[in-house]
Amino acid sequence: MSNKNISSKNGHAFVFSAPSGAGKTSLVNELVKSNKNLHRSISHTTRRVRKGERDGVDYFFVSTKNFDKMVANDEFIEHANVFGAKYGTRRKTVNEQLLAGKDVALDIDWQGARKIRETINDCISIFILPPTMKILKKRLVGRGDLEHQIDSRMEKAISEIQHFEEYDYLVFNDNFEHTLAQLQAIVTASKLRTPRQKITHQEEIRELIEA
Secondary structure, eight states: OOSSOBOOSSSOEEEEEOOTTSSHHHHHHHHHHTOTTEEEOOOEEOSOOOTTOOBTTTBEEOOHHHHHHHHHTTOEEEEEEETTEEEEEEHHHHHHHHHTTOEEEEEOOHHHHHHHHHHBTTOEEEEEEOSOHHHHHHHHHHTTOOHHHHHHHHHHHHHHHTTGGGSSEEEEOSSHHHHHHHHHHHHHHHHTSHHHHHHHTHHHHHHHHHO
């Protein structure tokens, strides 16, 4: 299968990555709510359901056996083991959404982002950082993570942050509303790129040229 095997000609793929606790998921969820054509890609995972999460809405929760079967069938664009649980982005679902002209928001780590960039043409990647490591730890404590989980995630955050230069955009989540506005600006600007405008307004452009 070729590396560049999914076309973003009709819709755009937006890749969001951040250290655990940086606020990425909340930001992406709010961004999707405010953009009717932006749809969050729902990952498959083997981890346990957290309080308030719903299957098919937050994640597709599957057994390790079923997940491994999907891997064997090459159903994922990318998949990874994160803190002892497996996560994967299903290729067919993303491809169908993009071909239908829908924009897709993918909430994944830097390793998965690399695979997405290899697979989806012209995807747009955004890395979200916390303002300080002290604030990051405070957020992890505030959401109820256990002490050993916090230590592990803080350590992993340091290595994750080192990959920020691989992304198209870098934003700091020091204020939720301000950061959300920055992400909205990125989504809006992407719609004005010449290849996208050429497709969206092909009739208007044709009329102008032929006038």
